Amino acid sequence: MSGSNERWLVMNPKEMSILFSEQSIRERVKALAREMNEHFRGRKPVFVGVLKGSFIFLGDLVRELDLDLEVDFVALSSYGAATETSGEVRLEADLRGSIGGRDVIVVEDIVDTGLTLSYLVRLLRDRHPSSLSVVCLLDKPERRQVKFEPDYRGFIIPDLFVVGYGLDCSERYRHLRDIRIFEPL
Numbered sequence: 001m002s003g004s005n006e007r008w009l010v011m012n013p014k015e016m017s018i019l020f021s022e023q024s025i026r027e028r029v030k031a032l033a034r035e036m037n038e039h040f041r042g043r044k045p046v047f048v049g050v051l052k053g054s055f056i057f058l059g060d061l062v063r064e065l066d067l068d069l070e071v072d073f074v075a076l077s078s079y080g081a082a083t084e085t086s087g088e089v090r091l092e093a094d095l096r097g098s099i100g101g102r103d104v105i106v107v108e109d110i111v112d113t114g115l116t117l118s119y120l121v122r123l124l125r126d127r128h129p130s131s132l133s134v135v136c137l138l139d140k141p142e143r144r145q146v147k148f149e150p151d152y153r154g155f156i157i158p159d160l161f162v163v164g165y166g167l168d169c170s171e172r173y174r175h176l177r178d179i180r181i182f183e184p185l
């Protein structure tokens with residue numbers, strides 16, 4: 001990475017303003033879990049985390065769920081600059097288990113253009129789950145390039161690039177406890 005890019009990417013997290021505090025994220029995750037506990041009661045769903053961004057959200061969400069659930073992961077990548085997706089989505093790592101006949105809930109950190117999740121939903125539908133839902137923590141509907149509506153969402157946000165709580169900018173800032181505004185897009 002060149003020196004100038006490196007300078008642009010490194011920001012002191014304390015200089016970024018907080019969009020959602022740890023506390024407000026916790027409350028929203030609990031509320032989502034209550035809805036999902038209700039909806040999936042008596043079922044044995046598989047939660048599919050989309051790596052890497054969903055790892056903290058998924059961990060917090062499943063610990064609030066009172067269901068006989070399983071967890072699996074996929075890794076997807078889209079190519080482009082640090083804050084832009086290129087539109088090309090690729091499956092980098094597949095599920096370990098089979099999802100045929102199962103209730104599947106895809107867990108994603110953020111829906112932006114919608115390209116990643118529309119690709120994943122198409123891929124998983126071909127495996128004939130008995131149901132397929134999507135939960136995302138953040139949704140940026142203004143940026144959508146393809147029609148895509150999550151079934152459950154934490155917060156709707158405007159056109160901003162955010163980091164923390166699993167979300168990164170070039171692999172940095174995933175560990176921040178709250179969600180911060182990195183850069184207005």
Ligand code: IMP
Pocket residue numbers: 053078085108109110111112113114115116117160161162163167168169
């Ligand atoms: P989409 O395919 O454009 O909907 O993008 C989804 C992926 O882009 C997410 O899973 C994130 O990895 C990344 N992304 C989109 N917006 C942001 C953001 O504001 N911060 C960090 N990552 C983002």
